[in-house]
Every structure is written in C-alpha cells, then in structure tokens.
Amino acid sequence: MLNAEQVKLIRQLRHDLHAHPELSHCEVQTQQRLCAFLSSHTSLEIVRKAGWFYAVRPGSDPDAGGIAFRADMDALPIDEDTQALPYASQSTGISHKCGHDGHCAALCALALLLDEAHCRQTVYLIFQPAEETGAGGALCAELIKEKGITEIYAFHNLSGYPQGVLIYREGLTQPASEGLEIRFCGRQSHASAPEEGRNPAAAIAATALRAGELARDQSRGMRLCTVTGMKAGTGDFGIAAGEGSLRLTLRAEREEEMDRLEEEILSFAGERAKEEGLGVSYEISDRFPETRNSEKGISRVLDAASRLGVPVIRMQQMWRASEDFGWYLKECDGAIFYIGNGENWPALHTSGYDFNDRILERAAEIFWEIILTAG
Numbered sequence: 001m002l003n004a005e006q007v008k009l010i011r012q013l014r015h016d017l018h019a020h021p022e023l024s025h026c027e028v029q030t031q032q033r034l035c036a037f038l039s040s041h042t043s044l045e046i047v048r049k050a051g052w053f054y055a056v057r058p059g060s061d062p063d064a065g066g067i068a069f070r071a072d073m074d075a076l077p078i079d080e081d082t083q084a085l086p087y088a089s090q091s092t093g094i095s096h097k098c099g100h101d102g103h104c105a106a107l108c109a110l111a112l113l114l115d116e117a118h119c120r121q122t123v124y125l126i127f128q129p130a131e132e133t134g135a136g137g138a139l140c141a142e143l144i145k146e147k148g149i150t151e152i153y154a155f156h157n158l159s160g161y162p163q164g165v166l167i168y169r170e171g172l173t174q175p176a177s178e179g180l181e182i183r184f185c186g187r188q189s190h191a192s193a194p195e196e197g198r199n200p201a202a203a204i205a206a207t208a209l210r211a212g213e214l215a216r217d218q219s220r221g222m223r224l225c226t227v228t229g230m231k232a233g234t235g236d237f238g239i240a241a242g243e244g245s246l247r248l249t250l251r252a253e254r255e256e257e258m259d260r261l262e263e264e265i266l267s268f269a270g271e272r273a274k275e276e277g278l279g280v281s282y283e284i285s286d287r288f289p290e291t292r293n294s295e296k297g298i299s300r301v302l303d304a305a306s307r308l309g310v311p312v313i314r315m316q317q318m319w320r321a322s323e324d325f326g327w328y329l330k331e332c333d334g335a336i337f338y339i340g341n342g343e344n345w346p347a348l349h350t351s352g353y354d355f356n357d358r359i360l361e362r363a364a365e366i367f368w369e370i371i372l373t374a375g
Contacts, residue, residue, distance in 0.1 A: 001368075002361055006112050010364075011357050013037050014105035015087035018355070021075030021094045021101070024130035025051065030073045030104070034127055037108055042115040044125070052129045052140055057114045059122040065150035067374050068124040068334075069367050070140070070325065071107040072100045072131035081351040098348050099157040099341075100131065102355030102363075106155070109364035114371075121374050124149060134177075134288040137324030144331035151297065152334035153370060154325050155363050157355060159347050161313060161340030164362050166305045168337045169315040170298050174291040175222065176255040177322040178284055180248045180262060182207060182269050185279035188233075188242030200244045201232040203272045208246055211265045221253035223261050224320070251320060255290055289326035297335030304369035310362065313340075321348075339363055 002010070013033070022030050031053055035046055044055040052073075059066075078097045080089035089095040096102075107125050114123055124147065130136035143149065161167050184204060189197025208227050215225035226249045233241025248265070252258035266282060273280035305312050315338070325336045339359045346353040 001365055002109060002112065006109070007361060009041065010105050010109045010112070010360055013108055014101050014355065014357060014360065017101035017104060018096050019087045019090050021089050021091055021096045022073075023077060023094060024074040024133045024135070027051070027073040027129045031127065034073070034104055034108065038111055042111045044111055044115060052136070053127050054143065055111060055125040055127075057119060057123045059119045061120045064121045066122045066124055066147050067371065068126055068144070068149045068152040069107060069110060070126040070128055070152060070154040070328065071103040072128050072136065073104055074100060074130055074132050074136070076132060076349060078349070078351055085354065096355065097350065097353045098132070099353075099355040102157055102357075102360060103155070106360050106363035106367075109360055110367045113364065113368050119371060121371070122147075123371060131324050133286050134322065134324045137327035141327040141331055144328060150332055151300070151374065152328045152332055153297065153301065153367065154336045155366070156323065156336060156338050157341050157359060158319070158338040159341045159345040159353070160343060161338070162311075163340055163342040163356065164310070164359055165340040166301070166310050166312045166337055166366065167315050167340060168298060168301060168312060168335075169318060170293060170295070172253055172290060172292050172318050173315070173336060174319050174321060174323040174326070175251045175253055176258045176290040176326075177249060177251040177286070177288045178258060178262070179228075179286040180250055180265065180282060180284060181245055182248075182266070182280065182282045183243070183245045184273055185243045185281075186241070186277070189240045191238050191240050194240045197240045197242055198277050199232070199241050200276070200278050201241050203269070203276055203278055204230055204232055204244050204246045206272055207265065207269045210268045211248055214261060214264050220257050222251070223257060224251040225249070225261065225265070251322065253290065253318070288322035288324050289330065291323045291326035291336060292329055293335035294329065294333040296333045298337070300370055300373070301335050301337050301366070303373070304366050308365060308369055310366065337366075
C-alpha cells in the first residue's frame, strides 16, 4: 500500500487540483498538473489526446487484454464558500464541488502503486474531461475498442454514508438523463393590446404542466422531468412577450424510455404551438446514458472489498444523479462503485462541500486489489 510520503504527495496533489478548478472542456491546467505529477513520480507512459490523456503500464502478457480505470477532471460553476481552506479555489465562480479533484488524485495514487509492480495485464489510467456534461465519457470510450480493453472501473465519492464504506448496486446504478430546451416563437405587441401579438407564455406553462404529468407514468420504470428554467419576453411591463423557452431535465431508467418521454413532450409542445400560431424548435444537451454495472464487474469489486476487509453497503435504490461512465460500460465489462465521505458530510454540488482526503487511500487500494486478481 501507499507509504506515508506517498500519501502526503497525493493529498498535496488533490489540494493543488482543488485550488485550480476548470470547467468541462477547459481542463488544460488540470491536465498539465496531472501529467507533471505522473512524469515526476512514475515511469508510466503518458499519451495525450485531444482534450484528455491516459497513462499506461504495459503488462507481461500481450494476450491478457487490458484493464482500465477512469477519473474525471472537470469542476462546477459554483462559488467556493469554504474560503478558510488553505487550498480554496482561486477561480471565482468555479470549484470542485463534485470531488473530481479527489478522483484524479486517487488514480494518481494507483499510478504510484503500479510503478513499483509487475502486472500481467496492460493497465490504462484514463483522465477524462467533461463528465458534468456527459460528453467526456463518449469521447474517451473509443479507447476501449482501440486497445482491446476488457474491463473498466471507476469510483465516485458519496456523502451521507459512513466514511470509507464501499457502496454498490448490481445492474442499473444511475439513470439516463438529458437536458431538453423547447423554444417558442410568436410576436411581440404592446402590453395594452395583447390580441395583436402571439404570446408564448401560455404554451410554455401548459407544456411544463403536461411534461410533469407524462413523467408520472411509471409503468415502464422511473421517469422524471424537472423544470430547470422558464422564460417569456423581456420582463418589460409595456411589452407583451413574443418569444420564450422552457428548459427541462429528463431522467429514466432506460435511454429508450427517456427518448419516449422526450417524444411525448415535444409532440404536445408542437400541437400547442400550432394551435396558438407559434413557431417551435428544440435542442438536446448534456445527454447521459444509463449506467449499468456488469455482473462480472461488480463481483470483482465486491471480491476486492472482501479480501481487504472493507465494509460494504448495498444501495437499495439507484442514485438518481447521472454519470457518463455508462458510455464505457456499453463497450466492456466493469463497474462503478461509491465510497462514503461520512454520514454528515456536505452534499455534492453544494457550496460547502470538499472531497474527504481520508478516502483517497481506500479508493486506490480497491483499484489495486482488482488489478492483482485480474485475468
């Protein structure tokens, strides 16, 4: 396992990453810091790609296939309110409030262990951009086919559970989701003569209400529709709105069910727009697949935890936050698991959150145990 000096190095790295957060698709300095650490402290080969990179430790058996581990690099557009931290974010309005700084540091801890070991399989450490938008996983998953990788693993820190406990779920562990923006275009008029214009406000409101009704159909599994934004007009009291938009986040247990919900909402929006003489268009963004652990993958994780004596908790219900690790699991066996920050630890995506340094070693040791018994 990691020695005291290595633990100190990994925590320093995590704090450095935390102090210099970058948003999705902008992880330039983050990559530079990670590559510099790996180059200084390991002999792993670093392969740079467009917007991301991976480190590789060749195995002794070229026919054994590859095994991969993934960490995400991006931060969130949230202000740091824990300014008392000596390593607080130096970027106004941006901070690591999902713990991706810790995920990267844990993967670097694994790199330190790899540097001193003999491995039968080739090991790939994937440092992925843009998890928060769902785009990074789709980009990096191409490496699975390119390199013949047969297994892939990742972890996410999770508050509300005891510190250091491994939390898991077989099969579906996180749902599919997407952002749907529907735009309505009518015609402005003077607020004193609304009949001379075409105001989209009623269509927007009706679509929002109908979307909620459609999502309540749970006959084919969980469907969820959350209104994240509504806008009509300029807000000027003298001008009746002539255009507006509705922003929704859709979630479902399966991608095809999410697509069905999307189709139903858009069909209603189109009918309502036609009735009121409005133009309508839409845009999809931040699309995430469902994340389903393979039977082999989660069994390997649980076996590793058992051998290490790590306590485990089975997650009774899927975690409804989305995760783009599902893109990798479409290509090969593998699993994502969770490690508890602490039962009273601040929640992810909140301004008071900071990754718990005390779980860095736990993540690295579970990854390491998986490698030792691979193949």
